Amino acid sequence: MARLLIVHHTPSPSVQGMFEAVVAGAGAEEIEGVEVVRRAALAATPSDALAADGYILGTPANLGMMSGALKVFFDLAYYPCLDSTRGRPFGLYVHGNSDTAGAIRGIESVVTGLGWSQVTPHVSVTGEPAKADLDACWELGATVAASLM
Template identity: 35%
Template sequence: MRAMPSRVHMWRSAARSLRWFACDADPAGLLQTQRLGLPLNQPDASMRLLIVWHSRTGMAKQMSEALLKGAQKARSEMEASETDLAIHICRARDAQIHDLISAHGYLFCAPENLASMSGEMKEFFDRCYYGALGKLNGRPFALAVCGGSDGEGAARQISRICQGWRLKSVTAPLILRNGAQTPEAVAAAKTLDTHGAEKCMDLGGLMAAHMLLGVP
């Protein structure tokens, strides 16, 4: 009768050791490919377009919404359904490795801060890069960046990461500049103008059409 508690204790110790080993092997969860939390919508979709965005003062968020609207419009005009092409939009801090692996095309949208991509967008790539490495080869992507007077630095950074993933660029990065240079202008809320919104919609539509047509 006394052997049973001892055996249970042994099993519990073994389980704890396995958990500790797993934590030591990947303490930051950089290789975690199972989605945590709610599953993605449209699990039976033939293709998925994933839009990952971050925004500090509002412009990049509006750009990502225009990308989404353009992709949805193109899908509708091509008489395709959500089952043909599911379109997901996700803030960078919420995007996971599983979201990347389960998608077939990508739009990344972020602001440039101090000549580089914003910190939250960088953290997304840091967190997901190695878990997705080797699993995204050949899939299409495009970038949308908002900057004050430049934007090229952030675009180059993101493009290099996508090159490491072996993603295929569909078109040149879309860079929209708001002209902010003083501390007050940089910190102020931004509004995407009509011309910029149209350019983002065009990019979203291009990506959706590219995927639906199966362009290599």
């Protein structure tokens, strides 16, 4: 069975809503043969990343960057995963109060170095997530999970 690892930092109701939509999409009944594993960014380990076949990353944009929690995950997992996870699919959702560009740019730099493959457009939301934003998060979860079927 393929394993999808969702690494997330969900400190606010807005990010929590996005996370829940991603999880619902990844676990849609049409998705078969994919185990969805959720880990808070500060609890996710290099072993979790190595055991996964694909990834979804979720973070708020804090001071124009990814959250420190997601950065800690990358700091711990980068070198152990560098040669072993190339080509694996990933998706990304980011929430910011006013801007997400710096956070997305930072994450893209890391996943480019890891050689991960973006399989769906990033979901970037500023302000309160609207229904269309949550639908996009659901679609992100479903798309990344389906890529592992």
